[in-house]
Every structure is written in C-alpha cells, then in structure tokens.
Amino acid sequence: MPTAEQHGFRPHSDGAFVPVQTRSERFRSVHVEDFAPVTGREHEWKLSPVAAFADLTGGELDGSRLPLESTDAAGVALSWIPRDDARIGRTGTPEERASANAWSSFGEALLIEVSGEDEKVVTVTRSGLGSTPRAAHTVIEAAPNSRGLIVLRGTGDARLTENVEIVVGEGANLTVVALQEWSDDSVHLASHFARIARDAKLKHIVVSLGGRVVRVNPSTHLAEQGGDIEALGLYFSDAGQHLEQQVYVHHDAPHTRSRVTYKGALQGQGARSVWIGDVLIGNAAVGTDSYEQNRNLVLTDGTRADSVPNLEIETGDIEGAGHASATGRFDDEQLFYLMARGISEDEARRLVVRGFLAEVVQQIGDAALEERLIAALEAELQGS
Numbered sequence: 001m002p003t004a005e006q007h008g009f010r011p012h013s014d015g016a017f018v019p020v021q022t023r024s025e026r027f028r029s030v031h032v033e034d035f036a037p038v039t040g041r042e043h044e045w046k047l048s049p050v051a052a053f054a055d056l057t058g059g060e061l062d063g064s065r066l067p068l069e070s071t072d073a074a075g076v077a078l079s080w081i082p083r084d085d086a087r088i089g090r091t092g093t094p095e096e097r098a099s100a101n102a103w104s105s106f107g108e109a110l111l112i113e114v115s116g117e118d119e120k121v122v123t124v125t126r127s128g129l130g131s132t133p134r135a136a137h138t139v140i141e142a143a144p145n146s147r148g149l150i151v152l153r154g155t156g157d158a159r160l161t162e163n164v165e166i167v168v169g170e171g172a173n174l175t176v177v178a179l180q181e182w183s184d185d186s187v188h189l190a191s192h193f194a195r196i197a198r199d200a201k202l203k204h205i206v207v208s209l210g211g212r213v214v215r216v217n218p219s220t221h222l223a224e225q226g227g228d229i230e231a232l233g234l235y236f237s238d239a240g241q242h243l244e245q246q247v248y249v250h251h252d253a254p255h256t257r258s259r260v261t262y263k264g265a266l267q268g269q270g271a272r273s274v275w276i277g278d279v280l281i282g283n284a285a286v287g288t289d290s291y292e293q294n295r296n297l298v299l300t301d302g303t304r305a306d307s308v309p310n311l312e313i314e315t316g317d318i319e320g321a322g323h324a325s326a327t328g329r330f331d332d333e334q335l336f337y338l339m340a341r342g343i344s345e346d347e348a349r350r351l352v353v354r355g356f357l358a359e360v361v362q363q364i365g366d367a368a369l370e371e372r373l374i375a376a377l378e379a380e381l382q383g384s
Contacts, residue, residue, distance in 0.1 A: 075116035092193030239268025
C-alpha cells in the first residue's frame with residue numbers, strides 16, 4: 001500500500017489539498033452550492049474564458065421550458081416530466097458548477113423516448129432563447145433493441161447551460177447529434193451523460209459551428225458487457241470564437257469498445273479550440289478495445305488549439321488502447337498536387353479542408369443532414 005509520502009498524497013503547501021489520482025474520483029453533486037465559485041484556476045476551467053459566462057456558473061437561471069420545434073417520426077415520443085421523475089439521474093452526476101447550476105435550476109425535463117427496430121430520424125430545434133441566462137435538462141431513452149437518430153439543434157441567441165442524459169437500452173443502436181448553430185454572441189455550456197447497456201451501441205456526434213463560447217462535454221459510461229461508443233466531433237472556430245470539448249469514456253465492464261475522433265479547423269485572430277480526452281479502463285474491463293484521437297487544422301495565424309489526450313488503464317488484460325493528437329497547418333504537398341492540375345490556390349485550400357472535416361460528417365448516417373453540414377462548412381471556408 002502507498003505511504004503518505006508516495007504518489008502526491010501529501011497535503012499541498014497551500015493547505016490540506018490531496019490531488020485526484022483517477023478520473024472517476026472527481027467530486028460530483030447535483031447541488032450548485034456544493035461547488036466553490038469558479039475562478040478559472042480549477043482543472044476543469046483552466047482553459048475556458050470563465051468571465052464570459054459567470055452568470056451561468058453562479059447566477060440565477062430561468063429553468064422554465066425551452067421553446068422548441070420537433071419533426072415527427074413513428075417510434076419517437078416527446079414529453080415533459082417533473083424534476084423528481086425516477087427517469088432523471090440514471091446516467092451521471094455533474095462534476096462542475098455550470099452543470100450543477102443547470103441541474104439545480106430546471107423545472108421540467110424534456111423526455112425523448114425512442115422505440116422500435118426500424119430506422120427513424122427526429123430533429124429537435126431550440127431557438128429564440130434570448131439573452132436571459134437559462135437552464136435545461138433533456139433525457140433521451142432508447143428502448144432495448146431500438147434504433148434511431150436524434151438531432152439536438154440550437155439556433156439564434158442563447159445563454160444556456162444544460163444537462164443531457166442518454167440511456168441506451170440493451171441491444172439498442174442510437175445516434176445522437178448535438179448541433180450548435182447559435183448566433184455569434186451566444187454562450188452554450190452543456191454536459192452530456194450516457195449510460196450504455198449490454199451489447200448496445202451509441203454514436204455520439206458533437207458539431208460546433210456557431211456561438212461565441214460553446215463548451216460541450218460528453219461523458220460515457222460503458223456499464224455492461226459488449227457496450228460500444230463511437231464519439232465523434234467536428235468544430236470550426238472563427239476569429240474570437242471559443243469552442244471546447246472535454247470527452248470522458250469510462251470502460252467499466254468486460255469486452256467494451258470505444259472510438260473517439262474529434263477534428264477541427266481554426267481561422268482568424270483569436271480563434272480558439274480546446275479538446276481534452278479522458279479514457280479510463282477499469283479493473284473489471286477486461287478485453288477492452290479503445291482508441292481516441294484529436295486532429296486540428298490551423299488555417300491562419302493568431303489561432304490556438306489545445307489538445308490533451310489522457311489514458312488510464314487499471315487492468316493489463318485488454319485488447320488494445322491508444323491515443324493520438326496532432327495540430328498543424330496545410331500540407332503543402334497536397335496543395336501543390338491540386339494546383340499542378342489547374343486548381344486555384346483558394347479552391348485547393350477549400351478542397352483540403354473539406355476533405356479533412358468531411359470524414360466526421362459522413363459518419364452521421366443521414367444524407368440530408370450531411371449535405372446541409374457540408375454546405376455550412378463551405379460557407380465557413382468562404383470567409384477564410
């Protein structure tokens with residue numbers, strides 16, 4: 001057993017502080033008052049512009065129902081449930097103050113129920129939220145052996161902090177797309193918590209294009225044997241825009257699989273992206289197959305991309321685990337190849353960026369949405 005002098009267990013010189021040794025040991029609570037005020041020095045906030053959303057981490061929030069519109073599909077039902085409903089709180093607990101503030105403030109949760117083995121697509125759009133600081137809570141539940149694709153889309157003005165719970169039943173195959181197309185001055189902080197049952201699969205896709213500050217942190221618990229998570233992300237940060245993702249995958253059962261792939265592009269003075277990837281393979285997760293990666297393409301000077309992959313392994317009996325991170329500029333050889341065939345430099349750059357990001361878009365599984373996102377990326381590139 002370790003002694004008090006080993007592994008950093010000694011109290012910190014500033015006081016009786018003991019550092020967290022494992023990702024799963026972070027403090028959790030649904031009560032905002034259990035968290036200290038955010039200063040920006042905390043490990044979960046040190047790369048975030050905390051002054052830009054102090055009202056969401058510490059102020060009072062409007063927890064009333066969000067205005068929304070939804071497409072219809074057989075096998076998907078939407079309803080509102082009270083905060084004391086037993087279906088709330090099954091997937092995870094907030095680890096930071098913004099998430100806890102949303103949990104403490106919401107009045108009703110939006111419940112999205114997916115059933116039936118046929119493929120179906122439903123888009124839920126939240127818009128017109130205004131400048132009032134707001135809280136929201138959403139529960140997405142896929143029944144055993146069900147299939148479906150749910151798109152949570154945000155447009156217009158917003159100052160929103162929210163929690164999204166995703167419950168994937170045994171044998172289910174669910175895709176959830178979080179699509180941020182907010183206005184230029186909007187701020188959106190979101191924590192997603194997913195629990196994946198036996199032999200179930202979740203494809204979770206974060207697409208962040210609009211908003212001044214957007215921070216979407218997905219956390220996945222592979223709780224039962226055979227669970228599978230494919231976590232994908234796509235972001236395009238323009239001048240003065242901060243786009244952040246902190247991804248956590250917890251392998252907690254035998255023979256589970258995870259693939260994490262986030263790709264982003266940055267252009268313009270002050271464009272910023274943050275990606276932190278944590279994968280924890282627990283001591284019971286024998287036979288785990290895991291890999292995470294983040295790739296950033298820098299298009300202009302004056303940008304910054306922070307990329308931090310982390311991997312913790314508590315058992316030696318795994319199939320494989322790895323991580324990778326890369327940030328760089330255009331490949332001059334690719335540009336030369338295209339320009340040598342009569343393509344202009346501007347068009348060559350657009351083709352390279354489009355090819356770089358399209359890898360994620362093409363995995364969504366809905367042709368109409370994929371086509372619209374490619375068009376949105378083209379519009380972003382026109383500003384370069």
